[in-house]
Amino acid sequence: xxxxxxxxxxxxxxxxxxxxxxxxxxxxxxxxxxxxxxxxxxxxxxxxxxxxxxxxxxxxxxxxxxxxxxxxxxxxxxxxxxxxxxxxxxxxxxxxxxxxxxxxxxxxxxxxxxxxx
Amino acid sequence: xxxxxxxxxxxxxxxxxxxxxxxxxxxxxxxxxxxxxxxxxxxxxxxxxxxxxxxxxxxxxxxxxxxxxxxxxxxxxxxxxxxxxxxxxxxxxxxxxxxxxxxxxxxxxxxx
Numbered sequence: 001x002x003x004x005x006x007x008x009x010x011x012x013x014x015x016x017x018x019x020x021x022x023x024x025x026x027x028x029x030x031x032x033x034x035x036x037x038x039x040x041x042x043x044x045x046x047x048x049x050x051x052x053x054x055x056x057x058x059x060x061x062x063x064x065x066x067x068x069x070x071x072x073x074x075x076x077x078x079x080x081x082x083x084x085x086x087x088x089x090x091x092x093x094x095x096x097x098x099x100x101x102x103x104x105x106x107x108x109x110x111x112x113x114x115x116x117x
Numbered sequence: 118x119x120x121x122x123x124x125x126x127x128x129x130x131x132x133x134x135x136x137x138x139x140x141x142x143x144x145x146x147x148x149x150x151x152x153x154x155x156x157x158x159x160x161x162x163x164x165x166x167x168x169x170x171x172x173x174x175x176x177x178x179x180x181x182x183x184x185x186x187x188x189x190x191x192x193x194x195x196x197x198x199x200x201x202x203x204x205x206x207x208x209x210x211x212x213x214x215x216x217x218x219x220x221x222x223x224x225x226x227x228x229x
Contacts, residue, residue, distance in 0.1 A: 006160075104148065
């Protein structure tokens with residue numbers, strides 16, 4: 001399977017703990033995006049990388065959130081000192097970019113469901 | 118600031134019916150528009166992508182149209198089946214932006 005994969009699929013943690021999620025994009029895709037989705041809402045953009053460079057961060061990404069893509073392949077999203085309001089589905093997507101023929105079509109992974117108790 | 122609205126929020130139809138889902142956006146300066154399907158508790162599956170220069174795209178029983186000047190897109194589903202039951206999300210990529218901006222979705226239920 002060459003789609004976007006995410007790990008873990010589910011995470012339950014206690015308030016105040018740190019959590020880290022991983023995303024593996026489609027191998028030839030140089031752009032990687034993180035979104036957050038709460039119940040009954042559409043996904044909201046958090047941040048994106050082009051290769052290893054983090055080029056844009058949403059105001060939703062508080063200083064407790066940090067994302068990395070160290071070698072331009074997989075990415076991690078860490079949440080420090082989790083709060084109950086962080087409970088959501090965290091979605092990763094990838095796309096191509098950078099040439100005239102790119103459609104920028106985003107392909108999404110299955111998501112990581114975070115529950116903070 | 119771009120805003121995406123989807124109407125209706127929920128829709129129930131009997132099997133076999135043709136149906137239309139609506140999506141509207143406030144800023145016509147878009148690069149493309151994507152329709153996604155999301156099953157409960159799952160990720161998003163891309164259904165159709167329409168570039169800003171295109172008027173429609175088709176895949177099987179699905180047809181998506183785009184009227185950029187009026188800020189509207191429709192997703193037409195022909196001969197609906199119970200397996201089509203899911204939430205359908207519309208998202209736009211602005212010309213100036215990178216991220217997709219999503220509507221809240223339309224939850225479709227097809228009864229047999």
